[in-house]
Amino acid sequence: GQKHTGNVNEGPNEWLAKKFDELFHIYEGQVGKNDFAKRGYQRAAGILRRTTYPIKSGAQAMTLKFIGQSLADRIDEFISGEPGRLHYEDTNEARAISTFKDCYGIGPKQAYRLVERGARTLDDLKTKDFGLTDGQKIGLDLYDELVQRIPREECRQIFDKIRTAALAIEPKLWIEIMGSYRRGQPHSGDVDILITRDTSDGLTHVGVLKRLVRTLCEQGFITHHLSEPHDWDELEAKWMGVGRMSINGIHRRIDILCIPYENWGAALLYFTGNDVFNRSMRLYARKKGYSLNQRGLYKGVIRDRTGQKTTEGVMVASRTEHEIFDLLGIRWRPPEERRP
Ligand code: DCP
Ligand code: MG
Ligand code: MN
Numbered sequence: 001g002q003k004h005t006g007n008v009n010e011g012p013n014e015w016l017a018k019k020f021d022e023l024f025h026i027y028e029g030q031v032g033k034n035d036f037a038k039r040g041y042q043r044a045a046g047i048l049r050r051t052t053y054p055i056k057s058g059a060q061a062m063t064l065k066f067i068g069q070s071l072a073d074r075i076d077e078f079i080s081g082e083p084g085r086l087h088y089e090d091t092n093e094a095r096a097i098s099t100f101k102d103c104y105g106i107g108p109k110q111a112y113r114l115v116e117r118g119a120r121t122l123d124d125l126k127t128k129d130f131g132l133t134d135g136q137k138i139g140l141d142l143y144d145e146l147v148q149r150i151p152r153e154e155c156r157q158i159f160d161k162i163r164t165a166a167l168a169i170e171p172k173l174w175i176e177i178m179g180s181y182r183r184g185q186p187h188s189g190d191v192d193i194l195i196t197r198d199t200s201d202g203l204t205h206v207g208v209l210k211r212l213v214r215t216l217c218e219q220g221f222i223t224h225h226l227s228e229p230h231d232w233d234e235l236e237a238k239w240m241g242v243g244r245m246s247i248n249g250i251h252r253r254i255d256i257l258c259i260p261y262e263n264w265g266a267a268l269l270y271f272t273g274n275d276v277f278n279r280s281m282r283l284y285a286r287k288k289g290y291s292l293n294q295r296g297l298y299k300g301v302i303r304d305r306t307g308q309k310t311t312e313g314v315m316v317a318s319r320t321e322h323e324i325f326d327l328l329g330i331r332w333r334p335p336e337e338r339r340p
Pocket of ligand 1: 179187188271278
């Protein structure tokens with residue numbers, strides 16, 4: 001169940017980066033124990049991808065920021081071709097966890113539990129009762145299609161289709177494609193769509209999501225619903241499902257998120273990612289005495305010793321990405337540069 005995330009412009013260390021991707025995925029299923037190592041592998045993959053000259057030894061890699069002795073040892077292991085720890089970790093159990101967590105709705109924790117309970121193959125999940133939800137069962141049925149990355153051109157076609165349908169319902173909508181597509185990636189795991197409406201004339205986008213999903217169903221584009229909003233008529237509502245461009249097309253994962261107008265910039269920032277960039281941005285905000293989430297940047301948040309919020313604070317920026325970067329005092333970074 002490895003996803004193919006290779007770039008058309010692969011650098012000289014892509015093969016090493018892929019090794020660290022593998023390690024990251026194996027460790028992802030082993031929740032709790034190896035969080036530190038896990039993040040290290042993820043970061044090493046990113047750093048190696050951005051290094052423009054070939055890395056030939058662990059010692060040489062240690063001249064790069066964030067690569068310490070243990071990551072360097074791993075690099076030497078990979079370069080020497082010795083089985084090493086990766087081989088040791090590449091058990092049936094680890095492979096099953098890695099496969100299961102690529103199924104829609106199954107996270108690393110649950111994948112681990114399913115393996116603990118004896119599941120080893122997708123067939124086990126299909127034929128025995130593991131108490132999976134309806135959404136997870138759809139994910140299982142469509143597994144082979146949904147693990148395939150979506151080429152950039154098809155993402156654009158899907159976005160065009162959804163945008164056209166949405167604007168026919170309400171011409172004043174704001175609609176944007178986010179996630180890996182907005183970061184300029186050559187292919188994506190799903191299509192992430194954000195919707196709101198300028199409220200200066202007193203109207204909102206409420207009601208659009210329901211009509212949009214209905215229209216796309218009628219057009220034969222939407223084929224499955226995975227998760228529907230708690231309340232279709234809230235300003236903040238999320239629909240998750242599956243669609244395809246044609247009857248012979250591959251089923252693709254689609255997320256459509258509606259948000260209040262005032263949260264546009266913060267939501268765009270959050271859902272453009274990537275997740276590692278978001279984590280470092282949130283951490284930076286915290287160091288500066290702010291708190292950042294998908295709704296906005298807050299000042300005056302009070303936390304207890306464990307880091308839990310005891311006071312919500314006041315939202316000080318949220319309408320545009322620029323506003324948030326500016327208040328934090330950092331240069332605005334275009335989506336293509338939002339990597340660890
Ligand atoms: N996100 C996050 N933390 C999570 C999940 C998501 O910060 N646990 C943010 C960052 C992601 C964005 O939401 O970039 C969209 O989530 P996706 O899972 O769709 O991830 P991407 O679009 O980045 O990648 P993919 O091509 O796999 O869809
Ligand atoms: Mg995505
Ligand atoms: Mn998504």
